Amino acid sequence: xxxxxxxxxxxxxxxxxxxxxxxxxxxNVKYIDAQLDITPNGxxxxxxxxxxxxxxKAREHGIHLGLHTLSGVNIAEYSPFLSExxxxxxxxxxxxxxxxxxxxxxxxxxxxxxxxxxxxxxxxGHIARALRYAEDVGALLYLENxxxxxxxxxxxxxxxxxxEAKFYFERLTSPNLKWSFTINHAHLVPDxxxxxxxxxxxxxLGEVRIADCTGEYEVHMRPGEGNIDFGNMFRRIEGSGFSGxxxxxxxxxxxxxxxxxxxxxxxxxxxxxxx
Numbered sequence: 001x002x003x004x005x006x007x008x009x010x011x012x013x014x015x016x017x018x019x020x021x022x023x024x025x026x027x028n029v030k031y032i033d034a035q036l037d038i039t040p041n042g043x044x045x046x047x048x049x050x051x052x053x054x055x056x057k058a059r060e061h062g063i064h065l066g067l068h069t070l071s072g073v074n075i076a077e078y079s080p081f082l083s084e085x086x087x088x089x090x091x092x093x094x095x096x097x098x099x100x101x102x103x104x105x106x107x108x109x110x111x112x113x114x115x116x117x118x119x120x121x122x123x124x125g126h127i128a129r130a131l132r133y134a135e136d137v138g139a140l141l142y143l144e145n146x147x148x149x150x151x152x153x154x155x156x157x158x159x160x161x162x163x164e165a166k167f168y169f170e171r172l173t174s175p176n177l178k179w180s181f182t183i184n185h186a187h188l189v190p191d192x193x194x195x196x197x198x199x200x201x202x203x204x205l206g207e208v209r210i211a212d213c214t215g216e217y218e219v220h221m222r223p224g225e226g227n228i229d230f231g232n233m234f235r236r237i238e239g240s241g242f243s244g245x246x247x248x249x250x251x252x253x254x255x256x257x258x259x260x261x262x263x264x265x266x267x268x269x270x271x272x273x274x275x
Contacts, residue, residue, distance in 0.1 A: 003234075003274040004264045005030050007210070009256040010068070010249040016040035017054055017100075024063050027257050031245040033066035033106065036096060043092055051099035059101065064245065066104040066207075067097050071146070075126050076110025076119035076158060083122070090130040094139045104140045104206060106180050109159030109168055111146075120158055124171050131174040142180035142206040143168060145196065147218040148188040162191050162199040169204060178206030182249075184213040184220060187228055194236065202240045208233075210263065211250040220250035223259050223266070230263060231270030238272050 008031025011020040017034050024032050036043045058065050069090070077086050090107065097105050107127065112119035127143070134141055145165050146157035159165050169179065179200060186196040212226030213219050223230055246263075248256035268274050 001030070002264075003238075003267055003272070004260050006244070007246045007248060007260045007263055008032055008064070009253060010209075010247050011035075011253070012068070012249075013038065013041065014253060021054055021057055021063060021065075023253060025057075025061050029257060030062060031064045031066070031247065033068045033104075033247060035068045035070060036093070037070045043096065046096045046099060048099060051096070055099070055101045065100060065102045066106065066142075066247075067093060067100070067102045068106040069093055069108065071108045071144075071157075073108075074110050074119075075108055076112060076123035077126070078118060078122040083126075086126050087129055090126065091133055094130065094134055094137060097139050098137050102139075104142045104178070104180075105134075106142045106144050106207075108144055109146060109157070109164070111155050111157045113155060116156075116158070120164070120167060123158060124168065127168070127172055127177070128174075131172065131176055134176045135174060140176055140178060140206070142178050143172075144180040144182055144209070145185050146182075147185040149218070160185060161189055162195055165196070165200060169201065177204070179204045180207050180209060181205055182209040182211075183228065183233055184209075184211040184226075185218075187213055187215050187226075188218065193228070193233055197236050197240070202237075202242065205237075205240075205242055205244065207244055208237060208242075208246045209249050210246055211248070222251050222255050223262055230266040231272075234263075234267035234272045235270045238267070 011034040013035050110123040146160045148160045186193045211220035212223045212228050214226045
């Protein structure tokens with residue numbers, strides 16, 4: 001598979017999943033992921049009757065499907081009732097993934113309000129329980145490194161530094177947990193993209209999520225509009241032996257599809273084999 005074929009498109013909530021699969025087929029996109037929280041992709045709407053035609057069309061045409069939970073759902077929740085709801089939310093995503101034959105589910109480390117240690121322990125508990133269920137049914141979870149927020153912000157995402165990300169991966173050793181590496185998030189902290197590649201276990205890398213930024217604050221820009229060195233990123237990641245997929249996550253579906261050619265050119269200019 002060429003590098004261009006390995007670069008996918010994040011549907012998010014832009015279209016229904018049925019429309020997304022058709023769009024991917026029309027545009028020769030092999031990897032897509034989608035968020036299934038609200039209309040037109042309400043999580044509770046994906047019964048077998050809805051899942052079967054999506055599953056069969058994706059399989060017939062070689063489209064690899066993933067799901068992406070909502071980062072606003074706090075996986076680090078410890079309050080009564082809400083904590084139980086988090087477990088149910090993750091289990092339902094896993095159930096729907098199995099019905100759709102989705103190959104991965106992106107999850108998040110959660111966020112805190114100054115109570116960092118307690119929240120991280122709560123997050124570990126929720127993800128560990130989800131992983132036990134994922135192991136039983138054959139699902140894969142991808143844990144995403146999150147974005148830095150300004151020091152004076154009230155809310156901070158967990159897993160935005162190498163140290164925090166390592167905390168999760170060292171405690172959660174299940175083979176059903178991999179790393180969803182969002183490079184524009186890594187670009188916001190001093191260690192940068194290279195630091196994350198050097199600091200985390202690259203053998204657990206499941207996907208690389210792509211957007212550009214300037215390193216100043218959280219934003220998902222089209223590649224070439226910020227200052228990320230995509231050539232170096234591809235050289236480092238491809239040089240590590242990674243053979244999985246990349247996922248564009250910015251702008252419109254058209255933006256993400258068109259940017260595949262730009263990204264391949266950046267990789268080729270850096271000496272990366274793209275065919």
